[in-house]
Amino acid sequence: MTITQLQYVLAVAEHKNFTLAAEKCFVTQPTLSMQIQKIEEELKIQIFDRTKKPIQLTDIGQKIVTQAKNIVNEANRIKDIVEQQKGFVGGEFRLGIIPTIMPTLLPMFLGNFIKKYPKVKLIIEELNTDEIILRLKNGKLDAAIAATPLMEEKLKEIVLYYEPFVAYIPENHKMANKTEIEVSDLNLDEILLLQDGHCFRDGILNLCKNQDLTSDNSFQLQSGSFETLIRLADEGLGTTLLPFLHTLDLREKDRAKLHHFKEPKPAREVSLIFPKTELKIHIIEALRQTIAGVIKGAIVFHNVEIISPISKK
Numbered sequence: 129m130t131i132t133q134l135q136y137v138l139a140v141a142e143h144k145n146f147t148l149a150a151e152k153c154f155v156t157q158p159t160l161s162m163q164i165q166k167i168e169e170e171l172k173i174q175i176f177d178r179t180k181k182p183i184q185l186t187d188i189g190q191k192i193v194t195q196a197k198n199i200v201n202e203a204n205r206i207k208d209i210v211e212q213q214k215g216f217v218g219g220e221f222r223l224g225i226i227p228t229i230m231p232t233l234l235p236m237f238l239g240n241f242i243k244k245y246p247k248v249k250l251i252i253e254e255l256n257t258d259e260i261i262l263r264l265k266n267g268k269l270d271a272a273i274a275a276t277p278l279m280e281e282k283l284k285e286i287v288l289y290y291e292p293f294v295a296y297i298p299e300n301h302k303m304a305n306k307t308e309i310e311v312s313d314l315n316l317d318e319i320l321l322l323q324d325g326h327c328f329r330d331g332i333l334n335l336c337k338n339q340d341l342t343s344d345n346s347f348q349l350q351s352g353s354f355e356t357l358i359r360l361a362d363e364g365l366g367t368t369l370l371p372f373l374h375t376l377d378l379r380e381k382d383r384a385k386l387h388h389f390k391e392p393k394p395a396r397e398v399s400l401i402f403p404k405t406e407l408k409i410h411i412i413e414a415l416r417q418t419i420a421g422v423i424k425g426a427i428v429f430h431n432v433e434i435i436s437p438i439s440k441k
Contacts, residue, residue, distance in 0.1 A: 129166075129167050131199070131200060133164065136153060136155075139160075140164065140176060141176075146161055146183070173192075174189070175188070175192055176189055201407060204407050205405065208407055208408055217247065218247030219249065219408070219411075221270050221408060221411045222253070222269045222271075223250055223415075224263060224264075224269045225253070225272065226256060227256065227352055228354075229371075231374075232376070233398075233419070236419075237419045238252075240421070241418045244418065245414055255272070257278070257437065260401070261280055261283070265282060265403070270408050270412070271402040271408075272400075275397060275399075275437035277397065278401065282403060282404055283402065283403060284404050284406070285399040285400070286400045287399045288399055288420065290396070290397055290429065291427060292371075292388070292394065292427075293370070293371070293372075293389065293393070294370050294371070294372055294387070295314075295388075295389070296370055296382075297361075301367060307387075308388055308389065308390045309390070310390050316332075316333075318366040319368060320361060320367065321333075322352055327437035328396070328437070330436075330439040331436065334435050335394050354368075354374055357370075358370075358378075372427060373426065392433040395429065395432035396435060400415060
């Protein structure tokens with residue numbers, strides 16, 4: 129059997145369809161089917177149950193796919209070793225970024241990275257943390273940028289920076305005259321939150337862990353936009369918390385409504401995350417260096433308390 133044949137097996141296992149798998153592998157469906165049949169004849173087993181729709185793995189097929197992933201990953205690792213030895217930084221690289229980081233961080237480093245590493249083809253997707261973890265484990269992402277720690281055994285994390293939480297408090301609020309605030313000043317019931325699925329929402333809930341979120345409010349909000357939260361706060365409908373980098377582009381009159389926390393400042397840890405197989409580690413390191421070069425001038429806070437991004441429901 130060959131690496132290419134194993135890649136075909138993995139494609140069918142993922143898409144559960146021979147035609148779609150062939151399209152993804154840029155071969156004809158008869159070619160892909162013939163190569164998979166050759167493996168099955170060589171091993172004298174059936175990898176796929178073709179009588180079911182969609183196509184399903186047999187019991188032995190499940191075990192073969194697990195091993196095939198390891199073999200294909202190790203084959204790719206050999207390519208990485210050779211490229212690193214040659215000093216080549218290039219090729220396709222799939223990067224996931226969570227929604228509360230993408231709009232602020234990506235414009236800061238993308239231009240610099242493209243100029244420095246023009247042979248790298250970055251494919252960037254905005255994904256929530258759960259989807260990022262799943263895709264990293266399934267080999268559909270090479271790396272990701274998200275709030276950590278995630279406590280995932282199969283993933284490694286390299287911390288990029290610590291980003292403080294900043295309170296956005298409208299002018300007529302009772303806390304508006306406070307220069308610095310404390311966590312104990314917060315009232316969870318009046319904090320406007322992002323919708324479920326955002327780890328920044330979970331971070332705020334963990335920050336206010338001694339309070340319960342009630343359902344007595346006159347409205348329920350399902351929004352993934354900090355801009356929406358800010359506008360609602362300005363209408364007197366509550367307060368909100370923002371990541372520090374998001375505050376840098378606010379209008380001057382809105383920045384006057386920002387209130388920092390007393391030290392140690394609650395903050396989120398933002399990291400590069402990637403599988404422990406460390407495939408394409410040379411590109412991961414290039415990303416780390418590029419981001420470190422642009423972020424050091426934007427965030428200078430040191431005395432912080434890391435708030436977990438993981439829901440503690």
